[in-house]
Each structure stands twice: as structure tokens, then as C-alpha cells.
């Protein structure tokens with residue numbers, strides 16, 4: 273086939289909605305945004321053209337509904353691996369500037385770092401990669417090698433067990449790409465504390481790095497406080513509360529493994545574990561029991577899992593958050609604080625404020641916003657893609 277015809281077949285032609293998305297700088301193109309699909313293999317890098325033939329971007333093709341992840345805007349064809357190296361370097365510089373001193377952080381946060389389909393979490397010198405786009409997955413070894421060129425690493429582990437991989441035709445697998453698979457949880461310094469992190473079996477890539485700096489927001493009120501840490505996972509808030517002199521901490525999570533890890537992390541940091549209590553189970557049930565006991569806390573932390581992965585489930589999410597907020601507020605002593613977070617993409621900051629207001633009205637509590645929580649600098653949201661802004665929260669003071 274002549275070169276010209278091959279090029280014509282290899283391109284994606286955008287319809288009006290697709291062209292508009294590209295103009296706005298959105299990195300995701302869906303099937304409904306194109307009028308002609310390219311003839312190419314999943315994972316190929318392809319040009320995106322408008323109806324009039326003008327070439328406006330380059331992206332990675334995939335067979336799923338989200339069929340193109342844009343890597344670069346403009347007509348110039350990027351070299352995929354050169355682009356990866358440059359963006360990985362830039363992302364690391366950004367972390368060194370905005371997360372100084374951190375040894376564990378998210379090095380690459382997909383779209384926010386211009387690398388849709390890549391999540392890279394660093395724990396000391398171990399990197400955990402999630403490659404959720406075929407265009408990266410099929411070069412997994414090369415991708416790992418590029419990260420190791422940018423920073424000295426002892427191991428790069430592929431942790432591909434997230435949702436939606438099947439739609440991309442990517443197998444679920446957890447394996448070393450470089451170095452050895454650690455036989456047991458590794459030790460990593462996270463926000464000043466030593467933690468055991470199970471990078472192969474723990475939740476996310478082993479830790480919720482996105483909230484690691486949040487517990488420090490309560491530093492000035494932990495001393496002497498009775499703290500309820502709901503959805504504690506392996507204890508970021510619990511560790512900080514104990515270290516800052518909390519009188520007691522009750523950590524609640526449905527994962528026994530997470531609570532066991534929290535207990536080990538307390539020992540690892542030589543903190544006084546006698547002030548900590550662990551309750552394993554469904555937080556909704558446990559909060560009902562605490563209601564019946566009329567237990568009181570000075571600080572209540574609510575960091576639940578996402579309740580509304582999809583827009584259609586917003587009402588259920590609203591009800592879930594409201595119940596937690598009402599029960600949390602009821603457990604507070606006068607003058608106490610509730611820290612409430614949502615990591616649901618589809619649940620906006622204003623929806624969360626609405627829920628908190630409605631809970632305060634039900635409980636007849638006079639609440640004020642002490643401070644607001646948003647995504648940390650190593651989880652950058654992209655202005656052009658509001659969906660990438662997922663983390664929000666508030667600390668509220670209650671009279």
C-alpha cells in the first residue's frame with residue numbers, strides 16, 4: 273500500500289465534539305468523539321485530525337470506550353519514550369520542589385503529569401508502577417528502565433490489579449519489572465513515620481499516599497484528645513495522633529490486615545500502643561454501636577472509600593456520606609472537630625459541603641469550616657480534565 277494511504281488509515285478523525293475536547297486540552301477522547309477510527313494495533317501512537325485534515329494532537333490508541341489518551345498537542349509526532357523520560361524528569365523536579373524531604377510520594381500521576389495511563393508511586397528506592405493503557409503496558413520493561421535512568425531505584429514492581437484493565441486487553445498481574453519482588457512488606461518513610469508497606473497485597477500501591485500530609489492539619493488539637501479514626505487503613509492519622517499526644521485513638525477499618533499493619537507501625541515508631549484501640553468491621557455498624565454507647569470523642573476522622581465511582585450513583589453516595597457525617601457529628605464533644613474527606617471523582621466539593629450542612633442541621637450543630645483539604649502537589653489535577661480532581665475534604669469545628 274502506498275505510504276500516503278497507510279498514513280490516511282492510521283489516523284483518527286475527530287468529530288465536532290472531539291475537536292472541541294482537543295481545543296480545550298482534554299487528554300481523553302471517547303468513541304463518540306471520533307468519526308473515523310484508525311486502522312492500527314491497540315497501543316499504537318496515532319495522529320488526531322480534524323475534519324479538514326489539520327493534525328491537532330497525538331495519542332495512544334486503545335480498543336476501549338476511552339479510545340485515545342492524548343500525549344501531545346500539535347502536529348509534530350512525539351517519540352514516545354523520549355517524551356516519557358522528559359515528563360518523568362519534570363514530574364520528579366516538581367515533587368522535589370513541592371514535596372521537599374519526602375521519601376515516599378506519587379512520582380507520576382497520570383494525566384496530571386502529561387502521562388495518561390501511568391501511575392508511579394515511590395517508596396524510598398522502590399517504585400510501584402500501574403500501567404493502565406496498552407500503549408505503556410506493551411513497553412513495560414522499557415518504561416521501567418526509563419524511570420531507573422531518571423532516578424536510582426532498587427526495584428520497579430508492576431502492580432496491575434486495578435479496575436478496567438480487561439477493557440484495555442491488559443492482563444492483571446503483579447510482578448517485578450526490574451530487581452526482585454520483596455518477600456514481605458517493605459519499610460518506607462511516609463510523612464515522617466516509618467511504615468510497613470505491602471506493595472504487592474496492600475490497598476492501592478500499598479499506601480494511601482494522597483492523604484499522607486492531611487493528619488498534620490490536626491497537629492495543634494491532637495494533644496490530650498480522644499480520637500476516632502474511621503476508615504483508618506494502616507494508620508496515617510492514628511500514628512500522627514499518638515505521636516502528638518492524643519489521649520486515646522480508636523482506629524476503625526473493615527480490613528484486619530490494615531489494622532494489623534497499623535499496630536505494627538505503632539511499634540515500628542516506638543509509640544505508646546496502649547493508647548490505641550483497633551476495631552475491625554463495617555464502620556457504619558460500628559458507628560451505630562458507638563451511638564448506642566453514647567461514646568464521645570474530641571476529634572472524629574472520616575476518610576471513607578469512594579462511594580460514587582459513577583455519576584449515576586450520586587444519590588447513594590450522598591446518603592452514605594450523610595449517614596457518616598450525622599453519626600460523626602453526634603459522637604463529638606462540644607468544641608470538637610470532624611475531618612471529613614471524599615475521594616469520589618463524581619462527588620464535587622460543593623456536594624460534600626451540602627451534605628455536611630444537611631448533617632449539621634439534622635444534629636442541630638453549629639459548625640464552621642476550619643480548613644479545606646484538596647489534592648496534594650504530587651497528585652496534580654488537570655484544569656482541562658475536571659474528572660482528575662477527586663480528593664476533597666473539610667475540617668469542621670463544632671459548637
Ligand SMILES: C[S@@+](CC[C@H](N)C(=O)[O-])C[C@H]1O[C@@H](n2cnc3c(N)ncnc32)[C@H](O)[C@@H]1O
Nearest residue numbers: 480503504505508525526527554555575576577
Ligand atoms: C480511603 S481509605 C482510608 C485511608 C486512610 N485514612 C489512611 O490514612 O491511609 C478507605 C479505607 O476504608 C476501608 N473500608 C472500606 N469500606 C469500609 C467499611 N464499610 N467499613 C470500614 N472500613 C471500610 C478500607 O479498608 C480502607 O482502608
